[in-house]
Amino acid sequence: xxxxxxxxxxxxxxxxxxxxxxxxxxxxxWIFIAWGFSANYFSQASTLEAIGxxxxxxxxxxxxxxxxxxxxxxxxxxxxxxxxxVVGLVAGFLWILVGDMLPTPWWAxxxxxxxxxxxxxxxxxxxxxxxxxxxxxxxxxxxxxxYLYSGASHSGFLVLWLLILAASxxxxxxxxxxxxxxxxxxxxxxAPQSDAPFEAEITQLEAMNRLPPELSSDVKDIIKYARLIQxxxxxxxxDVESGRKFFQRYLPAVHEIxxxxxxxxxELARHGGAQDIDAQSRELIQSLRSAxxxxxxxxxxxxxxxxxxxxxxxxxxxxxxxxx
Numbered sequence: 001x002x003x004x005x006x007x008x009x010x011x012x013x014x015x016x017x018x019x020x021x022x023x024x025x026x027x028x029x030w031i032f033i034a035w036g037f038s039a040n041y042f043s044q045a046s047t048l049e050a051i052g053x054x055x056x057x058x059x060x061x062x063x064x065x066x067x068x069x070x071x072x073x074x075x076x077x078x079x080x081x082x083x084x085x086v087v088g089l090v091a092g093f094l095w096i097l098v099g100d101m102l103p104t105p106w107w108a109x110x111x112x113x114x115x116x117x118x119x120x121x122x123x124x125x126x127x128x129x130x131x132x133x134x135x136x137x138x139x140x141x142x143x144x145x146x147y148l149y150s151g152a153s154h155s156g157f158l159v160l161w162l163l164i165l166a167a168s169x170x171x172x173x174x175x176x177x178x179x180x181x182x183x184x185x186x187x188x189x190x191a192p193q194s195d196a197p198f199e200a201e202i203t204q205l206e207a208m209n210r211l212p213p214e215l216s217s218d219v220k221d222i223i224k225y226a227r228l229i230q231x232x233x234x235x236x237x238x239d240v241e242s243g244r245k246f247f248q249r250y251l252p253a254v255h256e257i258x259x260x261x262x263x264x265x266x267e268l269a270r271h272g273g274a275q276d277i278d279a280q281s282r283e284l285i286q287s288l289r290s291a292x293x294x295x296x297x298x299x300x301x302x303x304x305x306x307x308x309x310x311x312x313x314x315x316x317x318x319x320x321x322x323x324x
Contacts, residue, residue: 071105073088077113091110110142119172
């Protein structure tokens with residue numbers, strides 16, 4: 001009991017600490033954003049008006065829009081890519097060293113979304129919808145930032161920013177690949193080897209996902225009954241031999257008919273003569289579907305006969321002992 005109480009208390013403390021850490025992190029982020037946006041607004045506005053010829057109201061709204069985009073990008077990476085979020089914060093703090101704290105959230109958000117997107121592309125070769133939305137926001141924010149700083153140059157910081165981006169993407173993608181490789185090796189090592197009979201052959205049929213609609217339904221039924229026959233073989237040793245002979249004869253035939261008929265139908269379609277081969281293939285697949293269904297029913301009949309025999313024997317014993 002004492003150990004259970006200690007375990008519950010430890011778990012509760014961990015959750016409390018984790019929640020507190022998240023709240024403190026969010027508080028720091030918003031303080032950072034507010035500070036970066038408003039600390040030197042009026043002095044920076046006057047400077048940029050002088051070099052960029054922007055009206056004060058235009059400058060304010062451009063700065064507001066730029067930082068809103070940056071805040072949204074930071075928020076999105078915080079939700080689904082914490083390492084990219086952290087790199088974005090680092091880039092934001094480095095921008096403060098330039099002396100112009102106003103667009104700090106924008107530089108941080110742009111770094112975060114680019115690290116996330118480029119790492120995802122390198123690792124998985126595709127993007128999530130949330131990342132595509134982030135790229136749209138990045139484009140809009142870049143437009144407002146360009147309008148805001150059209151008369152200023154940040155080439156030195158931009159070079160440093162790009163170096164950080166490249167290094168972060170390289171390191172982050174390498175870490176992701178190493179983690180996935182390690183996870184895959186552990187999974188393959190720990191996963192038990194399947195002892196199901198004819199598993200490879202049935203899986204090969206399941207992988208044929210480009211079948212014409214007129215064959216797809218019958219093939220799905222063949223696979224369904226093949227799995228049921230497989231289950232009978234695994235649950236009842238007396239069904240193994242019968243099921244093995246059936247599978248050895250008909251499973252390769254199903255795969256061969258599907259493969260060859262599709263290939264031949266595609267070639268004959270160029271000459272307008274695919275209807276006959278399609279009709280014959282459909283008819284034969286339907287016959288095979290019926291055969292698989294009947295074989296499963298046959299194996300079930302054996303089990304039913306056995307069960308009835310056992311029940312009859314038990315009933316006779318009950319009558320003999322006077323319980324019935």
